[in-house]
Amino acid sequence: MTGSELKWRIAGGSGDGIDSTSQNFAKALMRAGLDVFTHRHYPSRIRGGHTYVEVRAQPDDVRSRGDGFDFLLSLGDSFARNPDDEAYYGEEELKPLYEHFDDLNEGGVIVYDSGLIDDEAVEEINLYERAEENNWHVYPVDLRGLAREHGREVMRNTAGVGVSAALLGVDTSYFEELMQEVMGGDIAEANIETLNAAYEQAAEFDHTHDLEVPKGDHDSEQALVTGSDGIAYAALDSGCRFISGYPMTPWTDVFTIMSQNLPHFGGIAEQVEDEIAAASLAIGASHTGVKAMSGSSGGGFALMSEPLGLAEMTETPVVLIEAMRAGPSTGMPTKPEQADLEHVLYTSQGDSCRVVFAPGNPQEAYEQTRKAFEYAYDYHIPAIVLYDQKLGGEMRSVPAEFFDREPDSDPGAVLTEDELSEAAHDAAGKFKRYSHDGEDGVVPRSVPGQEGGRFLATGNESQEVGHISEDPDNRKHQMDRRMEKLTSIREDLNAGDDSNQAFHGPADADYGILVWGSQQDTVFEAVDRLNARGSSVKALGVSDMMPYPESEVTAFLESVEECLVVEMNATAQFRGLTQKELGRFGPKMTSLLKYDGEPFEPSEIVEGFEATVEETDLPGGNMELRPAAGD
Amino acid sequence: MTGSELKWRIAGGSGDGIDSTSQNFAKALMRAGLDVFTHRHYPSRIRGGHTYVEVRAQPDDVRSRGDGFDFLLSLGDSFARNPDDEAYYGEEELKPLYEHFDDLNEGGVIVYDSGLIDDEAVEEINLYERAEENNWHVYPVDLRGLAREHGREVMRNTAGVGVSAALLGVDTSYFEELMQEVMGGDIAEANIETLNAAYEQAAEFDHTHDLEVPKGDHDSEQALVTGSDGIAYAALDSGCRFISGYPMTPWTDVFTIMSQNLPHFGGIAEQVEDEIAAASLAIGASHTGVKAMSGSSGGGFALMSEPLGLAEMTETPVVLIEAMRAGPSTGMPTKPEQADLEHVLYTSQGDSCRVVFAPGNPQEAYEQTRKAFEYAYDYHIPAIVLYDQKLGGEMRSVPAEFFDREPDSDPGAVLTEDELSEAAHDAAGKFKRYSHDGEDGVVPRSVPGQEGGRFLATGNESQEVGHISEDPDNRKHQMDRRMEKLTSIREDLNAGDDSNQAFHGPADADYGILVWGSQQDTVFEAVDRLNARGSSVKALGVSDMMPYPESEVTAFLESVEECLVVEMNATAQFRGLTQKELGRFGPKMTSLLKYDGEPFEPSEIVEGFEATVEETDLPGGNMELRPAAGD
Amino acid sequence: MTAFSAIHEEHESDKEDFTPGVEPQPTWCPGCGDFAVLKALKGAMPELGRSPEEVMLVTGIGCSGKLSSYFESYGYHSIHGRALPIARASKLANPGLEVVAAGGDGDGYGIGANHFMHTARENHDMTYIVFNNEIFGLTKGQTSPTSPKGHKSKTQPSGSAKDPVRPLTLSLASGASYIARTAATNPRQAQQIIAEAIEHDGFAHIDFLTQCPTWNKDAKEYVPYTDVQEEYDFDKTDRREAADMMYEAETKLYEGEVLTGRFFREENRPSYGQEKRSTGEMPEDPLAERYYDDDDGFERVADHLIERHK
Amino acid sequence: MTAFSAIHEEHESDKEDFTPGVEPQPTWCPGCGDFAVLKALKGAMPELGRSPEEVMLVTGIGCSGKLSSYFESYGYHSIHGRALPIARASKLANPGLEVVAAGGDGDGYGIGANHFMHTARENHDMTYIVFNNEIFGLTKGQTSPTSPKGHKSKTQPSGSAKDPVRPLTLSLASGASYIARTAATNPRQAQQIIAEAIEHDGFAHIDFLTQCPTWNKDAKEYVPYTDVQEEYDFDKTDRREAADMMYEAETKLYEGEVLTGRFFREENRPSYGQEKRSTGEMPEDPLAERYYDDDDGFERVADHLIERHK
Numbered sequence A, B: 001m002t003g004s005e006l007k008w009r010i011a012g013g014s015g016d017g018i019d020s021t022s023q024n025f026a027k028a029l030m031r032a033g034l035d036v037f038t039h040r041h042y043p044s045r046i047r048g049g050h051t052y053v054e055v056r057a058q059p060d061d062v063r064s065r066g067d068g069f070d071f072l073l074s075l076g077d078s079f080a081r082n083p084d085d086e087a088y089y090g091e092e093e094l095k096p097l098y099e100h101f102d103d104l105n106e107g108g109v110i111v112y113d114s115g116l117i118d119d120e121a122v123e124e125i126n127l128y129e130r131a132e133e134n135n136w137h138v139y140p141v142d143l144r145g146l147a148r149e150h151g152r153e154v155m156r157n158t159a160g161v162g163v164s165a166a167l168l169g170v171d172t173s174y175f176e177e178l179m180q181e182v183m184g185g186d187i188a189e190a191n192i193e194t195l196n197a198a199y200e201q202a203a204e205f206d207h208t209h210d211l212e213v214p215k216g217d218h219d220s221e222q223a224l225v226t227g228s229d230g231i232a233y234a235a236l237d238s239g240c241r242f243i244s245g246y247p248m249t250p251w252t253d254v255f256t257i258m259s260q261n262l263p264h265f266g267g268i269a270e271q272v273e274d275e276i277a278a279a280s281l282a283i284g285a286s287h288t289g290v291k292a293m294s295g296s297s298g299g300g301f302a303l304m305s306e307p308l309g310l311a312e313m314t315e316t317p318v319v320l321i322e323a324m325r326a327g328p329s330t331g332m333p334t335k336p337e338q339a340d341l342e343h344v345l346y347t348s349q350g351d352s353c354r355v356v357f358a359p360g361n362p363q364e365a366y367e368q369t370r371k372a373f374e375y376a377y378d379y380h381i382p383a384i385v386l387y388d389q390k391l392g393g394e395m396r397s398v399p400a401e402f403f404d405r406e407p408d409s410d411p412g413a414v415l416t417e418d419e420l421s422e423a424a425h426d427a428a429g430k431f432k433r434y435s436h437d438g439e440d441g442v443v444p445r446s447v448p449g450q451e452g453g454r455f456l457a458t459g460n461e462s463q464e465v466g467h468i469s470e471d472p473d474n475r476k477h478q479m480d481r482r483m484e485k486l487t488s489i490r491e492d493l494n495a496g497d498d499s500n501q502a503f504h505g506p507a508d509a510d511y512g513i514l515v516w517g518s519q520q521d522t523v524f525e526a527v528d529r530l531n532a533r534g535s536s537v538k539a540l541g542v543s544d545m546m547p548y549p550e551s552e553v554t555a556f557l558e559s560v561e562e563c564l565v566v567e568m569n570a571t572a573q574f575r576g577l578t579q580k581e582l583g584r585f586g587p588k589m590t591s592l593l594k595y596d597g598e599p600f601e602p603s604e605i606v607e608g609f610e611a612t613v614e615e616t617d618l619p620g621g622n623m624e625l626r627p628a629a630g631d
Numbered sequence C, D: 001m002t003a004f005s006a007i008h009e010e011h012e013s014d015k016e017d018f019t020p021g022v023e024p025q026p027t028w029c030p031g032c033g034d035f036a037v038l039k040a041l042k043g044a045m046p047e048l049g050r051s052p053e054e055v056m057l058v059t060g061i062g063c064s065g066k067l068s069s070y071f072e073s074y075g076y077h078s079i080h081g082r083a084l085p086i087a088r089a090s091k092l093a094n095p096g097l098e099v100v101a102a103g104g105d106g107d108g109y110g111i112g113a114n115h116f117m118h119t120a121r122e123n124h125d126m127t128y129i130v131f132n133n134e135i136f137g138l139t140k141g142q143t144s145p146t147s148p149k150g151h152k153s154k155t156q157p158s159g160s161a162k163d164p165v166r167p168l169t170l171s172l173a174s175g176a177s178y179i180a181r182t183a184a185t186n187p188r189q190a191q192q193i194i195a196e197a198i199e200h201d202g203f204a205h206i207d208f209l210t211q212c213p214t215w216n217k218d219a220k221e222y223v224p225y226t227d228v229q230e231e232y233d234f235d236k237t238d239r240r241e242a243a244d245m246m247y248e249a250e251t252k253l254y255e256g257e258v259l260t261g262r263f264f265r266e267e268n269r270p271s272y273g274q275e276k277r278s279t280g281e282m283p284e285d286p287l288a289e290r291y292y293d294d295d296d297g298f299e300r301v302a303d304h305l306i307e308r309h310k
């Protein structure tokens, strides 16, 4: 246990204020100069039910939640006992304590609310026995009592923060500042009082542990953001001023951020009757000249399948967001998974013609969402940002200046009325919006209300002004023109100097790891550890799902002897995509899969790598190794 | 022009009776001892609009429509001129004549209705000039006049058949018989009179052509069936007694056959409000113990995406039918395409766990639909039959005894109440319908209303009796159990001696062609021609899309130097699937693609093969060669 | 002997038979109105002599959708908005089952409203309970189709610009043959109405007011309630009078007055099953039984359909 | 200067301006009622001083859906049942457009009925024309939600067991603020009603009876028609009287009596755009214009939102 990092966890019932408390805790450490990262775990349930958030802090570059954790603040589940006689939850109240035993590192610290959890209960779960075995340091504190005395009962969490601060050596001024900013007034006062009382009480304890908060210093001011923030903010900066949606976890976060901010940004947010309508409205608004988006998760995105195809065929720009959670069907709605890749790539009848990006962290989420808007509007194509519950919900500190960007009001490939008057029309004066000779597949469009721009948009195959056509030659032209966009977008992406693919590790390493989306940075952390221990490994985090980055991945795969492909699903979808796109390398690739609702920890990647390359056994857990194809 | 085959085409407006006439024509030739095959072409339009059907007849084994055709019976389009002053259709009336010039073989015959198409019109389209160039034999006949005189004006088509019979040497007794069977009464009489009058008039003509109907003889009685018949009849014989659907071309054919026959088979057909409901009802009925199906095309199937995932997760058996047409979106609703493969394999969030078969002809449609029901009900998994507008609508003669099958009333892996009383239950008496230890992944189910069988089916991840669970270990178990079904089904399929894959050509050939679905038999015809001309080629028609027939395709690909992959789409979806599944062979495969709404002709496959293997140029047309991956 | 012996037997059951064991316990929040639906349903079933295994309870997704987890019977916890088509098919497949569908106001009047309309029109013989808490509960408090105009939520920060749907009026316009509204705050009436609805031979729709103390309303906002049978003079078998009464109840709800009771009942309208059997498009005996009855020979295509292809 | 100069100009247009050139010619069957909708719409637009390029016509899929192919304007021929959500968004994005949505009875009352209900409830300022031919035309004559009970078709060989939907009643229950029925056989009334509906500031729904001689009904089955304004004494601004009149018209249609005319009109109800602007959740100026107005600086996230993350 060193001072180089801290992994603090707060656990309680849904409704016990775990989210806000952990957010403040993370922000305080960030303001204190540390890089922070949070991991949220919650059940699909509104009140009660065990939930926790972990905050990891390091002087710099924190890339994942890490392995295990060091400090548990257990509030118990105060909603576990339901007053209604129809429900009684056995020992659920203790879950926020005993469910954490498996992950708590040796030498770790436990603080629990002895106001809620009595000695008998503690005995039942053998707390002290376990503590002795693992060299844990246990501090029972009557957080409820403290809260009642100095504030209100719900401020148990604040009392817990005070105790944590005392035991870890964090300056409480950061918390006080935050409470004043976030709550204000009497509530802030009461919280601050509780905080300090708890701090003082714990400062008196006999400290048996040697855990403390590391010291850090930032070059510039930091902002604490999630992947959802990255996506929503990129949309706003892209000039998106219309969103239509329907709530669904975890997509709701992006939808909510947009809905709350669009009115102030002069835009419109619509919550509608279902996701078919949601996608259709976005298409309608975009067709009418506005930059628009929609999105969903799981079954909600499935309902967008038909409108998505309509956007492809009518060449209506639209950005859709898909936030993955564990499937199939309702699955595990609050757990991450990466199993919607193929669904998002291929759903809707006919050949797919869409852009799909899968960012790996909040910054990539911002960058790639901006690109999604650019390509959607420049190429008249649906662009999808695919991420998951992990990336969407975890918070990270990012230099605030990262967001110092210019907004983009450009509506893309649209003609002005002047340009329209010069453009090609048919004999009846209809604009050839689907002219056969687009550049890079694109024909700049007109917008309803423009003089000289009228045309028909249709989901049927159509000729140049949009009238339905079943002529085989026209069909071939139009299909080829539409598909050409993907080739052109691939060329654009390759030409830019900011590839969406992220490379990590020594360029000449012998072994490779391919990864995508939210698992990327965890793999990067594992790569560092592996190289530190003498392995020769590098990783490529792929974000371009369609059009696929053939040359980059080919070069990577050619340069390694063997490659592990890490993803959170059961059928190795990204490996499959890679094999499909490249038609070879199957024998070089082994999949490391996990689909139990828990993301990989860096140590698991290390173990998976060892099992593959060094042919050790996979040490238990819920991972799955899928051997190389063609073996 | 030899007597070994006849390709007769009847063309007119939608509503001119092209379908029924061609069907009778084909049946008559079938009864006369020939193998027949029909090809339908029609616009997405109800009345008027150019439509045609081609009948190909040979003494045996007709596998495709062939190339070009020999005999045109052109009725003109009697609906082309719309009496309403808002519409006037230029020369559309002549389309059923001049649109066929490109395909009519040298030495061919044209009969047209001079009662509808006057000399002036004929001149306009240079009929006689073209005829001379191509050595066509033109017979104008006043079919309308004949029909008016001997029957009614609408019997122009019958008059045309009479003329065709006379010019081709077909015995009219077959037609008379059919008319009596199909129409009966006065209508039959009037038709027969018209038929004979036309026959007699044409028998008097000076026959300048040397085309005649070939002679054939069948070993056993034949039945004229479509792919849609094959699917629907297999469903009925499988004991399917519930269908829910919503009309959509070309799926409507299967839905209609089922709807018309289910009441007589003691079953239920429901036309419902949309495809979401359609799929959901089938799931509900199946859950309740009945063998059930649904299906759709294009956008309708897209709407089934979410219920499909529900069936996967709840392990509710269900058979879904997907009839492809040219996409994306509404596309070309009456044209065939094979571009929904990836959509059908992957739509719906989460890892796919379904069976997908893509039959190649009506017999395979029957066999594989029966297997779809078997696997669906034995393994509690959705099974999808994927076909297209071509296979669904084209008619073929098949030995009637092929259908001499036993029905299957077995509801699959279901426990009786006696068995249930022995089965595992939880403490509260709930049946462990999702027990962790299923065999081959399957836990036999109970059916609502059975004593001792109650459980919860849910789209959430669940534990053994069906209660929602987010426990990682349970999750892993349940996912692995569900996915195991696909492995077991693959083993079953491999173990059977009736592989769904069809092999054609010399086993030791140097080159291969991979093909799937409706293009299979066309490729087989091309393989025969290629070998006849000295090439060394064999073909494998693949039907198992999921689980993929890895060993069969691997063996095939390993045995050839180079392989052409033939399919009707723009993104080489089946080739992609093969690369995905096998992880190699990309450099061996070249795609031959077509996506203009017209299926391949055998000669096009021959040309495609030459262009690939012999590196000649592709001779125009709308085909696309997509080079080997990794080149 | 039938393969489904839970059906049509005389049953002596009680509330406890419809309660699962120790697990799972309801995870609804303290004070949630959903408990009242569970209780009323558990009370009604033994009253009607039903046993758990002849009941098929199909729910949608939402806090409400979890009803099937806490009620002991054959259960189907389906997907958002699609409980009705699944339930409908169960009834067609095995008419002996007691089919109950349930879900939230978002589930039933929002995403699933088209199925609601068409199921009502077809008058399937089943009961449909909508947990109307005027909010999306499970997704954390967004505006629902029954949220009052002006209602503020995370997705409508300045208040909803939409008039709420009128669920009773819509139900009547669509063709439901039994329509009632009750409230979690009125457990006796609730149980009676559920029992009546189940007994009714046709599509019975219950708009069940269930407070959501976490995101929206407290139980006290649904009291005092008025029973329209007691306080109003109208004929619930008269479509017009029923329509007026519904309109008033719907309007008053947003003015803070809670009118509950039976709003409409049409007795003589045949259920869908009856209609469909009368056209000859549905077998007289339960279709499901065919598969489990050894004597039932299934029809062969070869015998009936191949001839016409020759 | 506006980027959309077709909007809000005074226009002198005539029928011909709304007619495409030689191609495409309508492919509807001879005698099809759909021609009458096209004619009436072409007649109404110049009457109201509209020009083709300020009209956004969104259609569904069906024979009816082809209206946008034969009417000269900005057109969107969308997918089955989804014309309304697309149309709605067009109006929100650029309220200056004259937005008209159209589709069939299957499209609008079947697969798309949920959008119909919710669009009516929200009272979007647009016109929705449903071609009611009581049949699925394009897919070759299957039963539609308005087909009479007992109607025989390929998919219901023994006759439909379902009561038809009541489109006017449903529209009223949902919240449409202008509701009328007209018929292809009554071209003068049809054009007037379309003009009125377009002028109405709110959701205007027209149930347009369009015979389908190919699969269902002849024009003569929609004559004689009765104009309810002439033959009945009711107040179309009174919800109750309107409801009664609708119920009667819907019932009589299946008895062979064709009642057409204006059934309901609510003048003072604000449209959705007005409601939404009044809550502050919609900008005063047309949103679409922002993108084409060089002066409009777009808001920056960095200026407004990053602070709270520090």
Ligand SMILES: Cc1ncc(C[n+]2csc(CCOP(=O)(O)OP(=O)(O)O)c2C)c(N)n1
Pocket: A246, A247, A248, A249, A275, A299, A300, A303, C061, C062, C063, C064, C065, C079, C080, C103, C104, C105, C106, C107, C108, C131, C133, C135, C136, C137, C138, C139, C144
């Ligand atoms: C297709 C789809 N869209 C969205 C969701 C997310 N979702 C789950 S429940 C729900 C709404 C809950 O509201 P309601 O139906 O009123 O039920 P309540 O929780 O209030 O009982 C939503 C939007 C989903 N599960 N499926």
Ligand SMILES: Cc1ncc(C[n+]2csc(CCOP(=O)(O)OP(=O)(O)O)c2C)c(N)n1
Pocket: B246, B247, B248, B249, B275, B299, B300, B303, D061, D062, D063, D064, D065, D079, D080, D103, D104, D105, D106, D107, D108, D131, D133, D135, D136, D137, D138, D139, D144
């Ligand atoms: C999702 C979907 N399902 C089914 C279809 C097939 N389809 C096209 S039009 C139509 C119904 C036509 O009836 P209606 O809406 O009344 O229009 P009409 O042709 O009578 O004008 C159907 C079922 C489709 N295009 N999309």
Ligand code: SF4
Pocket: A046, A047, C027, C028, C029, C031, C032, C033, C034, C063, C064, C133, C137, C138, C211, C212, C213, C214, C215
């Ligand atoms: S969120 Fe509301 S509806 Fe859901 S359980 Fe809690 S109180 Fe009940």
Ligand code: SF4
Pocket: B046, B047, D027, D028, D029, D031, D032, D033, D034, D063, D064, D133, D137, D138, D211, D212, D213, D214, D215
């Ligand atoms: S099928 Fe009917 S609705 Fe369609 S065009 Fe013909 S007459 Fe009109």
Ligand SMILES: [Mg+2]
Pocket: C062, C104, C105, C106, C131, C132, C133, C134, C135, C136, C137, C144
């Ligand atoms: Mg609700």
Ligand SMILES: [Mg+2]
Pocket: D062, D104, D105, D106, D131, D132, D133, D134, D135, D136, D137, D144
């Ligand atoms: Mg219709």
